[in-house]
Amino acid sequence: MAQTSTRIDIPDVESVLAVANTDVDEVVHAVHDNVDAIFTWDYDKGARPKLDKLYEKAKRSQWNATTDLAWDTPVDQEAVVVANAAQSGGLHEGMDLAGTPFASWTEREWIRLGIESQNWTLSQFMHGEQAALICTAKIVESVPWIDAKYYAATQVMDEARHMEVFARYLDEKLSGHYPVNAHLRALLDDIITDSRWDMTYLGMQIMVEGLALAAFGMIRQLTTEPLLKELLRYVMSDEARHVAFGVLSLQEHYQQLSASEIRERQEFAYEAAIRMRNRLLQQEVWERMEVPVEEAVALVAESPDRVLFQQMLFSRIVPNCKKLGLLDAGDGWLRDRFTELGVIQFEDQADTGEEYESLAAVGADRPA
Numbered sequence: 001m002a003q004t005s006t007r008i009d010i011p012d013v014e015s016v017l018a019v020a021n022t023d024v025d026e027v028v029h030a031v032h033d034n035v036d037a038i039f040t041w042d043y044d045k046g047a048r049p050k051l052d053k054l055y056e057k058a059k060r061s062q063w064n065a066t067t068d069l070a071w072d073t074p075v076d077q078e079a080v081v082v083a084n085a086a087q088s089g090g091l092h093e094g095m096d097l098a099g100t101p102f103a104s105w106t107e108r109e110w111i112r113l114g115i116e117s118q119n120w121t122l123s124q125f126m127h128g129e130q131a132a133l134i135c136t137a138k139i140v141e142s143v144p145w146i147d148a149k150y151y152a153a154t155q156v157m158d159e160a161r162h163m164e165v166f167a168r169y170l171d172e173k174l175s176g177h178y179p180v181n182a183h184l185r186a187l188l189d190d191i192i193t194d195s196r197w198d199m200t201y202l203g204m205q206i207m208v209e210g211l212a213l214a215a216f217g218m219i220r221q222l223t224t225e226p227l228l229k230e231l232l233r234y235v236m237s238d239e240a241r242h243v244a245f246g247v248l249s250l251q252e253h254y255q256q257l258s259a260s261e262i263r264e265r266q267e268f269a270y271e272a273a274i275r276m277r278n279r280l281l282q283q284e285v286w287e288r289m290e291v292p293v294e295e296a297v298a299l300v301a302e303s304p305d306r307v308l309f310q311q312m313l314f315s316r317i318v319p320n321c322k323k324l325g326l327l328d329a330g331d332g333w334l335r336d337r338f339t340e341l342g343v344i345q346f347e348d349q350a351d352t353g354e355e356y357e358s359l360a361a362v363g364a365d366r367p368a
């Protein structure tokens with residue numbers, strides 16, 4: 001088992017770099033959406049009480065990105081990078097850089113890397129939020145249950161707000177956008193293209209939003225910048241509800257699927273996991289910094305910090321897959337895959353359905 005785990009822990013750098021975004025000046029990107037638009041004439045609101053409760057909660061938890069965040073907070077990005085690095089033990093602590101392109105780097109280059117990494121990460125969050133907006137609009141269109149249509153409509157508004165806050169933070173507080181990473185775009189395209197309505201939920205609400213929730217939580221803990229901390233708290237309070245929406249909806253739907261249909265869901269989840277676990281390596285940052293991309297990606301892929309960070313990203317996904325029955329269905333196929341990926345240890349972490357209640361207290365971080 002340990003051997004398999006090592007093999008998968010170190011991504012195949014060539015295959016990561018083989019996929020690159022060459023349309024960096026593209027302004028619109030069309031993806032064919034294969035679902036039928038489903039009307040339901042069954043307007044029995046509350047027929048699914050848990051979804052109805054979530055919908056009522058979502059209506060009470062709306063916030064205004066323009067007025068609820070302290071946009072006048074000054075942000076000195078360089079100072080933030082230095083302060084964050086001091087807090088987390090340095091930008092390149094504990095790595096042997098002899099013989100690598102980084103051996104001659106001074107503090108200036110490390111700070112620039114911190115700045116570009118932040119620009120890249122928040123750009124990918126912004127693009128992911130737009131994908132969530134589109135996926136949730138697709139759920140409004142394709143889900144057959146009235147309670148899910150009601151709830152998903154609130155999530156469409158939430159995602160618009162998230163896209164708005166990340167775009168504004170990038171424009172006003174950071175120093176440059178990055179186009180969508182090609183691996184992320186391929187994953188998002190696959191989720192949107194799939195003709196089975198429940199795959200939108202699995203791809204977006206369970207996998208992408210589960211990963212986002214973990215990433216937001218880690219960055220929120222790490223950052224010393226108060227506006228970003230507050231912004232992430234607000235976004236997380238919504239995201240936790242979104243993941244709960246996915247779990248509640250799929251739990252019901254999966255009960256009526258055949259073993260082979262469940263296996264397709266397991267494979268879909270695994271494929272998404274592989275892409276998120278091993279492919280999102282900031283390759284565009286190295287290009288912009290004019291560092292040899294192959295060497296840099298290989299080095300980062302093996303850095304202990306990154307391996308730990310990438311594993312932590314699964315802290316929400318694995319327990320939710322367990323709750324959906326996906327881990328152990330079909331002789332535990334997905335359990336075996338998650339074990340190989342080194343993320344199975346998260347299976348009993350508090351799942352998001354229990355957790356969203358505690359996160360939903362919007363404004364808890366704000367000064368009185």
Ligand SMILES: [Fe+2]
Pocket residue numbers: 129132158159162239
């Ligand atoms: Fe979002």
Ligand SMILES: [Fe+2]
Pocket residue numbers: 132159209238239242
């Ligand atoms: Fe979301």
